[in-house]
Amino acid sequence: MTKNLDPITSFDFLDRLKSQTTAAHRKLESLPLSASILSPKMKLEEYCHYLSLMYDVHYSTQEIIFPLLKDLIPDLKEREKTQLIEEDLSFLNCKKSKTTSVFINQDITIPFALGIFYVVEGSSLGGRFILKNLETIPGLDQQKGVSYFTGYGNKTGSYWKNFLNILSVYNEQHNAEDEIIEGAVYAFECIYNHFLNTVRNEN
Template identity: 60%
Template sequence: MSGNSIPLVSSVFLSDLKNQTSDSHRKLESLPISASILSPEMKKSDYIDYLSLMYDVHKSTENVIFPLLPEIITDLDQRRKSHLIEEDLAFLQYNKTGSNDIFNTSKITIPFALGILYVIEGSSLGGRFILKNISKIPGLENNQGTHYFQGYGDKTGTFWKNFLGFLSEYEENYKCGNTIIEGAIYGFDSIYNHFTSI
């Protein structure tokens, strides 16, 4: 699949996806742990808590979601991020033992998995903005301990557009928009439940 054959700006499906997940997205962003990474008063302990939670999310994505999608998302291996969080936590001298399963349904289909990945990949977009705030924490200057939020670096926009291309092409070929949207809502809600379980 090319990932480029569907014009992104005219995709009605992508508009529907964004609109129908907006409530779940807002609910997740309203949590104190989500807000903490943008707070000027953010402490290193807040940052560690957030990274630890996101490690579980990415580890679960890589274990459960990625195996379903290598034929659809051709650059999937470049989208792995749990190792970046491991590096950051090691720099912060935080020992995380094990991880919690976030996406534990055994009935995940390819379009449902694409919806979950839409949530995960979308979170990388804000990473560059968040990085500016995190870099103000004493000890995190000089890009140390911030590998996760550096993400794709200056290629972040390109990676997002490519993902939307893969997503749109799959939806166009298989007419499975509703299932993708269900997966995305499940993704947001699963992360919300994980964030509120601490």
């Protein structure tokens, strides 16, 4: 039987998780590529590059993280994003020649994996905000090429809350806060390095 969740304990944990990852999150957002996605002057080649890099992030997540969390998160299949990015890249006639592994920690535990997934799933919330800008860009203003950022649509909030509940219950049952936070910081750092070190036009 699932343990009843203490809402105060849950809030404290999630608040600490957010605060402990703020610096890494801001560092990622400070990259020119991260900023470009929010610019009304964004170019489609920048968008293609961004999508290509995020494909790597989600591919790594599905290959490495999903198997560790399959018994914890019942709707994992619905949270796959690679096919959405493939649709957008196809619409934009952008070719991706190779896939790069983003998460290479060889001994990822379940709580560490939950921290990584916290970052990856959290990007769906930001995606809804980014979508508003994308829909003003010529070539993306007909609701085409934005499948990834559309994501869960109007269910985005409920998907996020459901995951946070699972995360909080796991932490309360396993006292895994430190490892979860470590996983989240690791995810931000890995994505930052991937964005920083991968040049445009891989092929």
